[in-house]
Amino acid sequence: MLEAIKIRRSIRTYINKKVEEEKIEEILRAAMQAPSSKGACPWEFVVVDDNEVLEKLSKCQHRARHIKYANICIVVLGNKDKFIKPGKWIQDLGASTQNLMLEATNQGLASCWVGVFPKNKVVNKVRETLNLPEKLVPYAIVPIGYSEEENVFIDRFDKSKIHRNLYKK
Numbered sequence: 001m002l003e004a005i006k007i008r009r010s011i012r013t014y015i016n017k018k019v020e021e022e023k024i025e026e027i028l029r030a031a032m033q034a035p036s037s038k039g040a041c042p043w044e045f046v047v048v049d050d051n052e053v054l055e056k057l058s059k060c061q062h063r064a065r066h067i068k069y070a071n072i073c074i075v076v077l078g079n080k081d082k083f084i085k086p087g088k089w090i091q092d093l094g095a096s097t098q099n100l101m102l103e104a105t106n107q108g109l110a111s112c113w114v115g116v117f118p119k120n121k122v123v124n125k126v127r128e129t130l131n132l133p134e135k136l137v138p139y140a141i142v143p144i145g146y147s148e149e150e151n152v153f154i155d156r157f158d159k160s161k162i163h164r165n166l167y168k169k
C-alpha cells in the first residue's frame with residue numbers, strides 16, 4: 001500500500017507554522033492529476049490563508065470548527081461550465097479531493113475533509129463567504145497545517161466485504 005494512503009488520517013489540530021508555497025503547489029498539482037469523467041477536469045480551487053476568512057469558513061457547519069486553527073484551507077469547487085453529465089462531477093471532485101489530501105500527507109502535513117456539497121445551506125454560506133459566482137459550486141473544504149498529532153494507522157481491511165464473481169451473503 002502507498003505510505004500516504006496508509007498513514008493519512010483526519011487531523012483537526014494544527015500548530016502555528018506556515019505551510020510552504022511549494023508544498024501548496026504540489027498539493028494542487030496532485031488534486032488536478034485526478035481522473036475525471038471524459039477528462040473534463042471540472043474543478044477549481046480557492047486557497048485561503050486569511051485568518052478572517054478561515055474563521056468565517058469555520059462557521060459554515062458544526063463540524064468545521066477546526067478550519068480556523070489551520071494555516072490554510074483549500075476550498076474545492078465544481079465548475080458548472082465543465083459539467084458534462086448529471087452527477088459525474090461529484091465523483092470527479094471526490095477523486096480530486098482525495099488526491100489533494102494524500103499529497104498533503106505525503107508532504108508531512110495534516111488535513112481533514114470538511115463536507116460542503118450537497119447541503120444547500122452550507123453551499124450557500126461558503127459561496128457567500130468567498131464571493132463565488134453562480135457557476136462555481138463549493139464541494140469540500142480541506143484545512144491543512146502542520147500538527148503535533150501522529151497519524152496512527154488503523155487497519156480497516158475487512159475480508160467479509162470482498163466478493164468474487166457473484167455476491168454471496
Ligand SMILES: Cc1cc2nc3c(=O)[nH]c(=O)nc-3n(C[C@H](O)[C@H](O)[C@H](O)COP(=O)(O)O)c2cc1C
Pocket residue numbers: 008009010011012063064112113114115
Ligand atoms: C465526504 C466526507 C465528508 C466529511 N465531512 C467532515 C466534516 O464535515 N467534518 C469533519 O471533521 N470531518 C469530516 N470528514 C472526515 C471523516 O469524519 C473521516 O474521514 C472519518 O471519520 C475517517 O477517519 P480518517 O479520515 O481519520 O480515516 C468527512 C469525510 C468525508 C469523506
